[in-house]
Amino acid sequence: MKDQPAPLVLPVLLGAFLFTSLSAAPPMTLTPETKAKALETLRAGIRIADPEKFWVTMHAAEGLTLGGYGEEVIPLLEPKLSTEQDAQHLCGLARELVRAGKREPLAVLVEVLRRDDSYGHTHAAESLYKVVEVGDEAVMRERFEKSANLKLRLMAAAALARKLDDARAYAFIRDCRDGKDPDGLQIAAWILGIIGNRSDIEPLRARLGDAPTPLIRAYVVNALACLGDPDGLARLARDLEDPDPMIRTYAATFAGDAKAVSTQKRLEAMLDDPDADARIRAAQTLLQLSR
Numbered sequence: 001m002k003d004q005p006a007p008l009v010l011p012v013l014l015g016a017f018l019f020t021s022l023s024a025a026p027p028m029t030l031t032p033e034t035k036a037k038a039l040e041t042l043r044a045g046i047r048i049a050d051p052e053k054f055w056v057t058m059h060a061a062e063g064l065t066l067g068g069y070g071e072e073v074i075p076l077l078e079p080k081l082s083t084e085q086d087a088q089h090l091c092g093l094a095r096e097l098v099r100a101g102k103r104e105p106l107a108v109l110v111e112v113l114r115r116d117d118s119y120g121h122t123h124a125a126e127s128l129y130k131v132v133e134v135g136d137e138a139v140m141r142e143r144f145e146k147s148a149n150l151k152l153r154l155m156a157a158a159a160l161a162r163k164l165d166d167a168r169a170y171a172f173i174r175d176c177r178d179g180k181d182p183d184g185l186q187i188a189a190w191i192l193g194i195i196g197n198r199s200d201i202e203p204l205r206a207r208l209g210d211a212p213t214p215l216i217r218a219y220v221v222n223a224l225a226c227l228g229d230p231d232g233l234a235r236l237a238r239d240l241e242d243p244d245p246m247i248r249t250y251a252a253t254f255a256g257d258a259k260a261v262s263t264q265k266r267l268e269a270m271l272d273d274p275d276a277d278a279r280i281r282a283a284q285t286l287l288q289l290s291r
Contacts, residue, residue, distance in 0.1 A: 028264050028290040035290070037271050038283035042067065045280045046076055054089055056277050061096040063280055066256070067287025070100035081105065087112050087120025095127035110135035113143065121147070125155035129191075134163045144169060150176070150184055158191045177203060186216045193223030194257060201229050218247045222254035233260055240266040245275035252278060256285035264289075 030038070045060030061073045077093050077100075084090045091112055094105035106128075113124035113135060124135075125143055134140045137160075144156035154176060157169035173191055176184035177200070185207060192200045204220050204227075211217035218239055224232025239251035240263060252270055255263045263285075270282035 026261070028261050028286065030286060030290045034268055034271075034286065038286045039067070039069070041271060041279050041283040042069075042287070043072070045276065045283075046073070048276070053276065055092065056280060058092040058096055059277060059284070060280050062099060063284030063287065065096070065100045066284055068291055069287075073097070073100040074102060078102070081108065087115070087117070088123040091120055091123035091127045095130055098127075098131045098133075106131075106133060106135065109133075110139075114139050118149070118152075122149065122152040122155055125152060125159055129155055129159040129162055132163055134159045137164075144172075150181060151187060154184065154187045154191065158195070161191075162195045174200070174203070177207070182212045182216055185211065186219045189216075189219045189223040193219075193226035193254065196223070196227060198227055201227050201232075205229070205231075214242075214244065215246055215250075218242075218250055222250055222258070225258040225260065226254055233258060233262070236260060237263050237266060240270065245273070245278050248273065249275065249278045249281050252281035252285055256288045259289065261289055 042060045042063045046057050046064065048057050048060075061077060064070060064073050073096060077097050080093050081090070081097070084093055091109055094108035097105040098109075109124045109127050112120040113128070115121070121143060125140065128135050128140070140156050140159055144153055144160060147153050147156070154173065157166075157172045160166040161169040161173060173188050177188035177192060179185065189204060189207070192204065201224060204224055207220050208217060211220055221232050221235040221239060225236040226232075236251050236254060236258065237260065239247050240255070242248050242251070248270065252267060254260075255267065267282045267286050270278055271286075273279045273282065
């Protein structure tokens with residue numbers, strides 16, 4: 001495990017300036033060359049044929065949609081719904097089609113969540129959360145309340161909290177944020193970075209010191225950045241250059257959620273990253289923040 005990085009100490013005035021800049025930041029301005037390179041990165045990514053890179057292709061689909069090119073996603077993914085046999089992959093395809101504007105594939109996510117076979121349950125709940133739906137509320141509540149799988153419970157809670165503002169679901173997510181389970185902390189931080197509020201900043205900051213791995217610490221950092229914490233934003237920017245490709249990739253993804261326009265130069269450099277997923281997430285955020 002890497003040594004924990006020393007805390008960044010930012011003057012109060014600088015912190016206030018960064019938060020104001022984050023809140024009111026104008027869209028990025030991309031050169032035509034950079035925009036074309038980002039688009040080509042995503043268009044090539046969604047066409048990767050290697051089955052081991054399936055989720056990378058789904059991230060490219062997400063990037064195209066968030067960048068304003070969802071109409072390109074539908075004809076590429078829709079034919080695969082009828083042939084895909086893997087329940088988790090089926091959820092990925094349905095999710096990205098819904099994100100791109102098709103409503104019919106919601107039924108696929110609901111059906112997978114209802115199955116007796118639990119293999120696809122977590123992916124179905126996560127996908128419904130990502131497209132701000134719960135599907136069959138009774139089934140989603142059953143997965144939240146009765147599952148022995150912590151990840152599934154958290155994703156079901158996230159869907160209920162995001163769509164229905166469910167107080168019990170929010171309380172469970174925050175309990176996991178403060179608890180001892182590493183997966184609970186990692187996933188709860190990710191969720192709260194998107195649907196939490198500024199009251200989550202201090203409890204999340206308190207977990208930086210005892211995060212059990214650099215990757216989990218990065219999740220906490222990214223959540224803090226999304227919630228408007230200047231120190232979190234500074235750490236996220238630094239993580240874009242981390243030696244670990246997963247940490248770079250997640251930092252690039254959350255830079256979009258954090259509206260971190262100040263990271264533009266680092267994101268542009270990542271279009272040449274040796275890791276395909278890191279390139280795709282950087283391209284996604286550049287297009288997303290330049291709209």
